[in-house]
Amino acid sequence: MRALVELLVRSLVDEVEAVDVQEHADVGFFRYEVRVAPGDVGRLIGRQGRTIRAVRQVVRAAALKDGVQVRVEVV
Amino acid sequence: MKSIEMRARTIEEAVAAAVAALGVRREDCTVCVLEEPVKGLLGRLGARGALVKVTAAESKAEVGLGFLQEILGLMGIDGTVTVVSGDECVRYQIEGPGVKALIGHHGQTLDALQHVVNLAASRGSQDRRRLVVDVAGYRQQREERLLAMAQRLAERVARTGESIELEAMASYERKVVHTALQDHPDVSTHSEGEEPHRSVIISYRRR
Numbered sequence: 001m002r003a004l005v006e007l008l009v010r011s012l013v014d015e016v017e018a019v020d021v022q023e024h025a026d027v028g029f030f031r032y033e034v035r036v037a038p039g040d041v042g043r044l045i046g047r048q049g050r051t052i053r054a055v056r057q058v059v060r061a062a063a064l065k066d067g068v069q070v071r072v073e074v075v
Numbered sequence: 076m077k078s079i080e081m082r083a084r085t086i087e088e089a090v091a092a093a094v095a096a097l098g099v100r101r102e103d104c105t106v107c108v109l110e111e112p113v114k115g116l117l118g119r120l121g122a123r124g125a126l127v128k129v130t131a132a133e134s135k136a137e138v139g140l141g142f143l144q145e146i147l148g149l150m151g152i153d154g155t156v157t158v159v160s161g162d163e164c165v166r167y168q169i170e171g172p173g174v175k176a177l178i179g180h181h182g183q184t185l186d187a188l189q190h191v192v193n194l195a196a197s198r199g200s201q202d203r204r205r206l207v208v209d210v211a212g213y214r215q216q217r218e219e220r221l222l223a224m225a226q227r228l229a230e231r232v233a234r235t236g237e238s239i240e241l242e243a244m245a246s247y248e249r250k251v252v253h254t255a256l257q258d259h260p261d262v263s264t265h266s267e268g269e270e271p272h273r274s275v276i277i278s279y280r281r282r
Contacts, residue, residue: 003149004146004149004150007142007145007146007149008146008191011142011191011194011195012191012194012195014198046194048270050190051190051191051194053187054186054187054188054190054191055187055191056187057179057183057184057186057187058146058184058187058188058191060184061150061176061177061179061184061187062149062150064176065150065151065152065173065176066151
């Protein structure tokens, strides 16, 4: 799952090397903390949050298949 | 990255021949002129054509395909992606057992996937074509249902004279409805509301 989040984020930003995705197992769900270069934050979030919503939707679909809950946060 | 060297009378001719030989789109190529054409003296003595090196980057359609295949792999979905390359859009048709997990409620996951693949493949590409992702014929069926519904509701509006607001739809779905009814004699269509809750309204048009 972490690899999927990383693939999605890396394919959307300019500074691929600056992408960092941390996985945390919280009670009942996995939480992914995504860090990108400051200049890429807007690109990752997208107009009216459209892009980050799309990323979350795809990750959620993958999680649903595995029967787990996930959260993707940009920090 | 594939590249080829080509010699022809002019630079333009050499580039065109090289692009054709590589079987790629011109906008995916970078050109390096290795030798300028030389005119030569009387009777073409010493004349020499242009030599160019043309390099084709991975095309937008290929980047999109690779990206989708990688996502399928990471999601553990066994599916094959077929690419249909058109003038206005590139369609990816995903088929196989378990691919329905990619559709989601009202096609939300499919729309999300399409949004992301468009962004990922458009970076640095001159190719302006839209990428369309379809899973197990979902979009196609949805389009057919929308067309049927648009016609049915248009008839009702024409009969009763009362406007009807459709459910909220994504932009390309609204476009299907607008296009379907643009030549209808008795109704007109427009959209109201803010994304993502924007919806089409079919209203009566006096003749």
